[in-house]
Amino acid sequence: MTPDKNQIAALLDRSRARTALLTDAVDDDELGRQHSPLMSPLVWDLAHVGNQEELWLVRDVGGREPVREDIDHLYDAFKHARKDRPALPLLDPAEARRYLAQVRAKALDVLDRVRLVDEQPLLAGGFAFGMIVQHEQQHDETMLATHQLRTGAPVLSAPPAPPGDRRIRGEVLIPGGAFTMGTDTDPWALDNERPAHAVDVPAFLIDRAPVTNGEYLAFIDAGGYDEPRWWSTRGWEHRNNAGLTAPLHWLQAEGGWHYRRFGRVEAVQADEPVVHVCFFEAEAYASWAGKRLPTEAEWEKAARWDPETGRSRRFPWGDEAPGPEHANLGQRHLTPAAVGAYPAGASPLGVHQLMGDVWEWTSSEFHPHPGFRVFPYAEYSEVFFGGDYRVLRGGSFGTDGSAVRGTFRNWDHPIRRQIFSGFRCARDLAPELA
Incomplete structure (x- = not known):
């Protein structure tokens, strides 16, 4: 399970190739433009991934002299809100690319020279390198979301996702009892995924698959956006203030609902998981359907x-890394796959598409696991605990397999829907069955 140096170098290369794909797809003007106040200019993300690699791999792990210490403050995500980043004296695209190449050459030299030993926590299992791989892939997904928000002609392409299976519907009973949540053994797990601990979960029912566009359309057609009884107090207030009437990027035109995807307008596909809904929309749908959102546990x-x-697997299908037969990950496709497209990725109890396609909202707020310890810096997780966030699980079609697993925890504000977010529902057992 622990990658060796050759595998780490290959993962670093894969992340950089994806970064190049996303940034080479547009011209310098578009790289420097802010396509939404919710997102950074693409050129900021480009240099930021290099700066983080320099800070952790070149300077910290490698003990090398700084490459560009003068730009650290420009690419500190905590010093500058996304809306303010276009006004900063950022590296231009050519400078940013040269900087990334310089840093990568030094980082690979560091990888070649260090020992991946347990005595040094940052090097145990190659953790620091894995953290940088995941960090770049996370920004690649963010840049993919920026591409979805940009206007203009399409610049990205990918083959269509595999077909689904309409028989994958209904619910699965998850028996009550304790299970092991979190991990102590995954070498690249981040601090908020640790430690492993027992959690007793009462029996419940959960949807076999994420909620589809067709199912969500039934909520719209039933007047779900106009009926306050389905919405929480906060959710109804947000629905009104934001003028929500359908998922983000949905367009109503002659012939029905359409969806704008990366510059292309296509008819909404009924059997695909719904995407670009906020927590409050997911919560309202679940209430309308007589269900609820699952807790994170x-x-x-x-x-x-x-x-x-009785053990907890690394992924629903087992402990091996995800392959193309298991899940829709890694930007192989530019859409969620139809429900039932990945039978090899189902969990032992027959729950499908828990990895990839869409991040799934849960009802849980973001808090530490019992026994949490900061590593290697508080700003990754600790500063967000207890804020106005809801946990999302499972990754999306834009998430790389190196940056998600069964314990991985994502979080965002409940109003956010520019992310590739969807959901599935759960419900309690009837008292006579519990």
Whole structure:
């Protein structure tokens, strides 16, 4: 499970190739433009991934002299809000690319020379390198979301996702009892995924698949956006203030609903998971459907718990890294795949598409696991605990396989929907069945 140096170098290369794809796809003017106040200019993300690599791999792990210490403050995400970043004296695209190349050459030299030993926490299992791989892939997904928000002709392309299976519907019973949540063993797990701990989860029902566009359209057609009884107080207030009437990027035109995807307008596909909905929309749909959103612990138990062995798997299908047969990950496609497209990726109890396609909102706020310890810096997780966030699980079609697993925890504000977010529902058992 722990990658060797050659595998780490290959993962670093894969991340950089994706960064290049996303930034080479547009001209310098578009790289420097802010396509939404929610997002950084692409050129900021480009240099930021290099700056983080320099800070952690070149300076910290490698003990080398700084490459560009003078730009650290420009690419500190905590010093400058996204809306303010276009006004900063950022590196231009050519400078940013040269900077990334310089840093990468030094980082690979560091990788070649260091020992990946347990005595040094940053090097144990190659953690620092894995952190940088995941960081760049996370920004690649953010840049992909920026591409979705840009206007103009399409610049990205990918083959269509595989077909689905309309038989994958209904609910799965997850038996009650304790399971192991979190991890102590995954070498690249981040601090908020640790430590492993037992959680007793009462029996519940969970949807076999994410909620689809067709199912969500039934909520719209039933007047779900106009009926306050389905919405929480905060959700209804946000629905009114933001003027929500459908998922982000949906367009109503002659012939029905359409969806703008990366510069192309296509008819909404009924059997694909709904995407670009905020937590409040997901919560309202679940209420309308007579259900609720799963808790984070319920989601993880459904994704990881193997009833035959009693252990928690790394992924729903097992411990091996995701392949193209398991899940829609890594920007191989530019859409969620239809429900039932990945039978090989189902959990032991028959829950499908828990990895990839869409990040799934849970009802849980973002808090540390019992026994949490900061590593290697508080700004990754600790400063966000207890804020106005909801946890999302499972990754999306834009998430790389190196940056997600059954324990991975994402979080965002409940109003956010520029992310590739969807959901599935859960519900309690009837008292006579519990």
